[in-house]
Amino acid sequence: MANYLPEGLPSPAPMNDNLDVPYWEGTLAHKLVIQKCSNCNKHQWGPEWICNHCNSFDLSWTEVAQKGRIYSYERVWHPVHPALKDQGAYVVVLVELPDADNVRMVGNLLADPEADVPIGAEVEAVFEDHPGGDMPYTLVQWKLV
Amino acid sequence: MSFKDKTAIVGIGETDYVKGSGRSEVDMMLEASRKAIADAGMKPSDIDGIIPPPGYTYSEELAANLGVEDLRYAATINMGGASPNAAIQHAAIAIASGVCNSVLITLGWNGYTAMRPKPGQPPGRSAGIAVLNNAIQGFYLPFGVSAPVQMYSWLAMRHKQMYNTPDEATGHIAVACRKHAHLNDKAFMRGREMTMDDYLASRWVSEPMRLFDCCLETDGAAAVVITRADIAKDTAHKPVYIMGAAEGHPYPADDIATRPDPFRIGLSFATPKALEVADIKIHDVDFLQIYDCFTYVVMLQMEAMGLCERGEAYDFVKDGNIELGGRYPLNTHGGLLSQAHVWGLNHTTEAVRQLRGTAGESQVKDAELGLVTGWGDLGDGSIVILRN
Numbered sequence: 001m002a003n004y005l006p007e008g009l010p011s012p013a014p015m016n017d018n019l020d021v022p023y024w025e026g027t028l029a030h031k032l033v034i035q036k037c038s039n040c041n042k043h044q045w046g047p048e049w050i051c052n053h054c055n056s057f058d059l060s061w062t063e064v065a066q067k068g069r070i071y072s073y074e075r076v077w078h079p080v081h082p083a084l085k086d087q088g089a090y091v092v093v094l095v096e097l098p099d100a101d102n103v104r105m106v107g108n109l110l111a112d113p114e115a116d117v118p119i120g121a122e123v124e125a126v127f128e129d130h131p132g133g134d135m136p137y138t139l140v141q142w143k144l145v
Numbered sequence: 146m147s148f149k150d151k152t153a154i155v156g157i158g159e160t161d162y163v164k165g166s167g168r169s170e171v172d173m174m175l176e177a178s179r180k181a182i183a184d185a186g187m188k189p190s191d192i193d194g195i196i197p198p199p200g201y202t203y204s205e206e207l208a209a210n211l212g213v214e215d216l217r218y219a220a221t222i223n224m225g226g227a228s229p230n231a232a233i234q235h236a237a238i239a240i241a242s243g244v245c246n247s248v249l250i251t252l253g254w255n256g257y258t259a260m261r262p263k264p265g266q267p268p269g270r271s272a273g274i275a276v277l278n279n280a281i282q283g284f285y286l287p288f289g290v291s292a293p294v295q296m297y298s299w300l301a302m303r304h305k306q307m308y309n310t311p312d313e314a315t316g317h318i319a320v321a322c323r324k325h326a327h328l329n330d331k332a333f334m335r336g337r338e339m340t341m342d343d344y345l346a347s348r349w350v351s352e353p354m355r356l357f358d359c360c361l362e363t364d365g366a367a368a369v370v371i372t373r374a375d376i377a378k379d380t381a382h383k384p385v386y387i388m389g390a391a392e393g394h395p396y397p398a399d400d401i402a403t404r405p406d407p408f409r410i411g412l413s414f415a416t417p418k419a420l421e422v423a424d425i426k427i428h429d430v431d432f433l434q435i436y437d438c439f440t441y442v443v444m445l446q447m448e449a450m451g452l453c454e455r456g457e458a459y460d461f462v463k464d465g466n467i468e469l470g471g472r473y474p475l476n477t478h479g480g481l482l483s484q485a486h487v488w489g490l491n492h493t494t495e496a497v498r499q500l501r502g503t504a505g506e507s508q509v510k511d512a513e514l515g516l517v518t519g520w521g522d523l524g525d526g527s528i529v530i531l532r533n
Binding site (some may be wrong): 005009010011012019020040045046063071072073074075076077078080081084087090092094102103105106107119127139 | 191243280282283284285286287288289290291292294295298299300301302303306348349350351352353354397400402403445
């Protein structure tokens, strides 16, 4: 499968003092792994140092269902990053995960970029591998169910 | 202890607003600062507090250049585009509590030139927006999301679909700002007509945002001087008193994608507090200077402040209500959309002119009470209520 966007965009190298490493290790294995508090059982995303709900330091990482629904989107036409100069329109969605306390993720919608995007529609994760480079990574994209 | 009416804006200064200044940021800020201090009828040595922008310079550099020997208050606000407006509350608190007497707030940048580097041109200084940010770098950029318009478009699209917001709603905001720009000497878009049809025909940048939903990119600087009310009585112009102010941050502030209620923005938290301090109702104000980096952002702020109910901004902005001559004239200088982008400090200088009664062709008749907002850094908000 071709990647949705061309090469040349910044690599999502682990950030935040490696706080997000378990997420990226999970995506390499085509698993969706996010933070969950061992004390109050709430999911949270993106990665944080402590639980936003109960302030527990006892955060774990848990695999969650690879399905969500579209909360919002945009259709980008003006290329800001130089790597997208010849790209044309592309769609970026906010996807909420109903099985994980409705946390939201950013991703591209793998579809005709000019087609209607139904807010509320169900989507499932598609793992887009980027094996080249010093640090291979996998992006989580989405397609309509 | 309330700071209501205990301080006033007494000086304003601005450079020309251009595309291609050929100047450093600090050079422009010093011009605007000297003008603001002179406008107040004060001397640089009267200044004992400085709030610079987050980046481009720092308090001590400005103090050294201006000859401020006794700098008692040097703070920096980190709220992106809302920083200069939020700084007004900080100045009012510091002065009202006796920490210092007179505070200079300034902002200058090469918002046009720095985005278009040329070979051989020395690099400009950067903004200190350190909060841009793990979420953006790790989880937005790989999907082609790097510019503010792309982050605010998620909110705009959700709003548009949930409330059936017509394109004309944001069109009225763009057109009103353009009309007002024609009356302003410093407005970059002065003389360039834009009708609703022109607005609707402008190209998509990031749906649902069009080119004419987006503000200008310009170079320039502005400055204001705030002093204690008893000192203000002896300055050069009619003082413009700070009745109330507040800042607010959405939750979580550092990631716009994850907020449970994306329309609960910084101003949703700040507005009730500012109105309480000022002891007024939102509908009492005579004009609106609302931070307009994007038209949709103006609409979200109008709703968050309670100028209208959520989802009803179209009814508020139509029929000339936000144009000069209407009940709530918006951005009477043209705003960031059609005057210049100076992080909204030009909204404050315009509010001061309105309340001095020196706004010329743009003067709001009998203006007594003005509202200025700031927005930045993924939805942080600030609000200042001014009176003459």
